[in-house]
Amino acid sequence: MSRISQYLTDEHHHCDDLFAQTEEAASRGGWAEAKDGFGRFRRSTEAHFEMEEKVLFPAFENATGISLGPTQVMRMEHRQMREVFSQMAAAAQRQDADEYLGLSETLLMLMQQHNLKEEQILYPMADQALAGQRETLIGSMQALASGA
Amino acid sequence: MIPAGLSFEQAPPISVPFRFFLTAPWFLLAAGLLLVFSGPEMMLSRHMPATLAATHLLTLGFTSMVMCGALMQMLPVVAGSPVPFPRAVAWGVHVPLTLGAAGVAAAFLADSGPLMHGAAGLAGAAFAVFIAAAAWGLARVTSHSPSAPAMGLATAALLATAALGLALGIARYGGFALPYGQLASLHPLWGLYGWTTLLVIGVAYQVVPMFQLTPNYPPLLTRWLAGTLFLLLVLRTAAEFLPLPDWLPGLGLAAGAAVFAVTTLKLQARRKRKIGDTTLLFWRIGMGLLLAACALWPAILLLPEEAGEKARLLLGVIALPGFILAVINGMLYKIVPFLAWFHLQSRYAGQVTIPNMKQFQPDKPARFQLGLYLAALALLAIAVFHPPLARAAGLLWAANALALGWNLVRAAHLYRRTAHVALEKKSD
Numbered sequence A: 001m002s003r004i005s006q007y008l009t010d011e012h013h014h015c016d017d018l019f020a021q022t023e024e025a026a027s028r029g030g031w032a033e034a035k036d037g038f039g040r041f042r043r044s045t046e047a048h049f050e051m052e053e054k055v056l057f058p059a060f061e062n063a064t065g066i067s068l069g070p071t072q073v074m075r076m077e078h079r080q081m082r083e084v085f086s087q088m089a090a091a092a093q094r095q096d097a098d099e100y101l102g103l104s105e106t107l108l109m110l111m112q113q114h115n116l117k118e119e120q121i122l123y124p125m126a127d128q129a130l131a132g133q134r135e136t137l138i139g140s141m142q143a144l145a146s147g148a
Numbered sequence B: 001m002i003p004a005g006l007s008f009e010q011a012p013p014i015s016v017p018f019r020f021f022l023t024a025p026w027f028l029l030a031a032g033l034l035l036v037f038s039g040p041e042m043m044l045s046r047h048m049p050a051t052l053a054a055t056h057l058l059t060l061g062f063t064s065m066v067m068c069g070a071l072m073q074m075l076p077v078v079a080g081s082p083v084p085f086p087r088a089v090a091w092g093v094h095v096p097l098t099l100g101a102a103g104v105a106a107a108f109l110a111d112s113g114p115l116m117h118g119a120a121g122l123a124g125a126a127f128a129v130f131i132a133a134a135a136w137g138l139a140r141v142t143s144h145s146p147s148a149p150a151m152g153l154a155t156a157a158l159l160a161t162a163a164l165g166l167a168l169g170i171a172r173y174g175g176f177a178l179p180y181g182q183l184a185s186l187h188p189l190w191g192l193y194g195w196t197t198l199l200v201i202g203v204a205y206q207v208v209p210m211f212q213l214t215p216n217y218p219p220l221l222t223r224w225l226a227g228t229l230f231l232l233l234v235l236r237t238a239a240e241f242l243p244l245p246d247w248l249p250g251l252g253l254a255a256g257a258a259v260f261a262v263t264t265l266k267l268q269a270r271r272k273r274k275i276g277d278t279t280l281l282f283w284r285i286g287m288g289l290l291l292a293a294c295a296l297w298p299a300i301l302l303l304p305e306e307a308g309e310k311a312r313l314l315l316g317v318i319a320l321p322g323f324i325l326a327v328i329n330g331m332l333y334k335i336v337p338f339l340a341w342f343h344l345q346s347r348y349a350g351q352v353t354i355p356n357m358k359q360f361q362p363d364k365p366a367r368f369q370l371g372l373y374l375a376a377l378a379l380l381a382i383a384v385f386h387p388p389l390a391r392a393a394g395l396l397w398a399a400n401a402l403a404l405g406w407n408l409v410r411a412a413h414l415y416r417r418t419a420h421v422a423l424e425k426k427s428d
């Protein structure tokens, strides 16, 4: 089963794993591990955002003619998450546990409600609207991931 | 099919949910103070006027208040379909619900027919507006969310609860021929189990995996549980009027809720996010209390009349100030700080430093309030069997309400101050 929704949902779960490990390391003061983990989490998430912004969203907008709808809101939330990433990186640099954990709590909520809207609304719509191109699209997303 | 008008235009203005969340703690405080003033007599039976008044300060003023606000906030995210005219609907629900909750409680205390009729009408009107708006949103569900159907059933159960409450409120003083006793046993069932527990279940499907990164609820459960429970409620209702055994659907309802509680506890034990927080504690306590209620409920049927009445009161304590309040309290500590952050971030990002969620709701005061809550609940449970402790329990409930109210007001205040700084900067 190679549906777009399955592929991207698995990615969300992979990012969740990295997020949880990093947060746990920071909470017990393991900053070397936390910084390293945060770097990996951030790169994976950025790669995922890119797949959506460069491949999925344009294809969705082309196929449906809707460009000011859901994809617009998803892009805006990507921007919000990127801003929190920068603040988290700075907090990890300063080894400021309170700040880091407060931001990570915030990011978790933002990220999860975002993923939920994608997984339950946008991806299923994309699976329908882009049924004919799913192999090509997943191919392009994988290429983007391995090229990055 | 791409539904027209799907915009993800998710968040209603923050004032929409916040007015509900910031009103609720004061009804909890009123219930605590009522217990201080009325004292031991409230422990005699569930049907004492002061007990009924406190029950409705909690159900109308606290739980339904928060649930209406939370549902208006969550529908767009969960169902992909916002509530129409959010500001107007918020007014149309919040004002009559506030007046109705206070009025129903006052009417029980004053034993006043006219007051009860007016207040029941107001609460009924609030729910009518809410149900119409929620139904409008739910009819346009565009999402594959497991929560949406359970939320729909909870809303239908609210309709039943409100209709029964209205009928009881009128019949209590009107003296026309309603089967009062039967309706009076069905109304709390539809209120606490139908409206409240079904909504908790629907919300849990979404937020339990989300807050702690647990696996999802099993699809078998999300597909069947809420509908089955609703059907059992209907059967239990029919058994009140037809020659059917009422214990059978009752047992099914207890078993179903227990399955939900056990599943939730198991998922939480398998969470990826290992660090705990106050919300998780509240939910675990809530699920434990739900299990206790599920065990006690069928056991009551086996008890003799007199012991049965005490056990029923205890069941009420475990279910309402216990399970339901714990779960809602835990939710508030996630929703309120997140919404404060989210609205500021969406509007003023880059213009001011926006406090993070833990600055809106620091851990320590939240945990302190959890401690007060546990002490208040324990003392109330003891007071069921030792009524002279009722006033002391009331004091703890009042303190708990103040601590919760303080935490929420503090978050709202920080929101306002930050928004204010951003606006000042802009106008410079």
Ligand code: HEM
Binding pocket: B046, B047, B052, B055, B056, B059, B060, B063, B064, B104, B119, B120, B123, B124, B161, B162, B163, B164, B165, B166, B168, B169, B172, B184, B187, B188, B191, B192, B195, B196, B316
């Ligand atoms: C339209 C608003 C409502 C009105 C006018 C109303 C009215 C009443 C009345 C008159 C009774 C007394 C029944 C008796 O004599 O035993 C009662 C009991 C009760 N109601 Fe309501 N009610 C309303 C809404 C609710 C809601 C929304 C809930 C729950 C979420 C609720 C939960 C209860 C409970 C738990 C009892 C206690 C019954 C017992 O302990 O035996 N009510 N209500």
